Amino acid sequence: MNNMPHYEEQYLSLMRQIWENGSVQRDRTGVGTKALFGATMRFSLADDAIPLLTTKRVYWKTAAREMLWFLTGNTNIRPLLEQKVKIWTDWPLDRYRRETGADISQDDFEQRIVEDTAFAEKWGDLGPVYGAQWVNWPRYEAAENGLFRRAAKGIDQVSLLVECLKNNPGSRRHIIEGWNVAELDQMALPPCHKTYQFHVADGVLSCILFQRSCDLGLGFAFNAFSAALLTRMLASVCGYQAGELIWQGGDVHLYLNHAPLVEEQLSRTPSGAPKLKLLRLADSIFDYRIEDFEVVDYQPQSHISAPVAV
Structure with a gap:
C-alpha cells in the first residue's frame, strides 16, 4: 500500500x-x-x-x-481567440477601454479581434x-558610422x-x-x-x-x-x-x-x-x-x- x-x-x-x-x-x-x-x-x-x-x-x-x-513567438491574442482561449484578453481589453473610452463588452472585443485583421494588429498585441x-x-548588428541596428x-x-x-x-x-x-x-x-x-x-x-x-x-x-x-x-x-x-x-x-x-x-x-x-x-x-x-x-x-x- x-x-x-x-x-x-x-x-x-x-x-x-x-x-x-x-x-x-x-x-x-x-x-x-x-x-x-x-x-x-x-x-x-x-x-x-x-x-x-x-x-x-x-x-x-x-x-x-x-x-x-x-x-x-507570436504575441497577438488573435490565434488564441481563434481557438477559444481567452486567458490573455483582459490586458488588451483594459488598454483599449482606457485609451478609447469605449464601453465595449469582452465578447464584442474578442469578436472584433478575430474578424478584423487591422483591429487585431492594433489592439490585440501584448508587446514582446x-x-x-x-x-x-533581440539581437543587434553593426551598421554604418559606428551605429547598430x-x-x-x-x-x-x-x-x-x-x-x-x-x-x-x-x-x-x-x-x-x-x-x-x-x-x-x-x-x-x-x-x-x-x-x-x-x-x-x-x-x-x-x-x-x-x-x-x-x-x-x-x-x-x-x-x-x-x-x-x-x-x-x-x-x-x-x-x-x-x-x-x-x-x-x-x-x-x-x-x-x-x-x-x-x-x-x-x-x-x-x-x-x-x-x-x-x-x-x-x-x-x-x-x-x-x-x-x-x-x-x-x-x-x-x-x-x-x-x-x-
Whole structure:
C-alpha cells in the first residue's frame, strides 16, 4: 500500500500557510493579497505523471494551447481567440477601454479581434511577452558610422536549448529566460514564469521553473502543467526520460477577493494520479500540436471560478 502523500498536498499546504499566516500587501492591481516570499514544490514526471490539480478542474488544453502559442513567438491574442482561449484578453481589453473610452463588452472585443485583421494588429498585441523572448530575443548588428541596428532575426533560445541538451547534456547553461530588462515596459505583463533551467542526469531530464510572481489560486495550476508539458516535449525530442519538475516561487500570493475559492479548495481532498500521454514523437519541439497530447486518469472535482486581477 502506498502511504506517500498525494503530490497536491504540498500545494494545499502552501495555500493554507499563506491564507492563514501570509502578510497582507497592497499590490499593483489594487485588489490586495496575502503573500509569502520564497516557496518550493517538487513534482515527479516519471511514468507520464503530470501535476494537474485534482481539487478543482484545470482546463489543461487551454494551458497546452498557450504553451504552443509561446513556442511560435507570436504575441497577438488573435490565434488564441481563434481557438477559444481567452486567458490573455483582459490586458488588451483594459488598454483599449482606457485609451478609447469605449464601453465595449469582452465578447464584442474578442469578436472584433478575430474578424478584423487591422483591429487585431492594433489592439490585440501584448508587446514582446514570453514567446518573443523565447524564440526571438533581440539581437543587434553593426551598421554604418559606428551605429547598430536590430537584426532581422533574434536569438532563438528554445532551439539553442534543444541543441545544447542533445550535444552537451552536462552543461549548466540549459536555460530559457524571459526577463528582458530592456523591454519590460513594452510588455502588457512582465513575465511571471520567467526562468526555466533544465538538467540532465543518467538520461533523465528535469526542470526548475522560477516564478517571480505567482497567483497561487488561479495561475499556478496552468504554470505547473505548462512547465511539465514543456519538459515532456523537450525530453521527447532530445531522447531523454522526464524526471522531475521543481517549482520555485518568489512572491507567492492569494488575492483577498479569492476567499471563496481558497476556502472551498482547502475543504477538498486530492485524489487520483493523472497521466499525460504524448501520442507521437515530433520531428521538432515546434511541430507539436494540441492533438498530440492526451491526459488520462484525470477525475478532478468541480471547477472553482474566481476573478482575474489585471
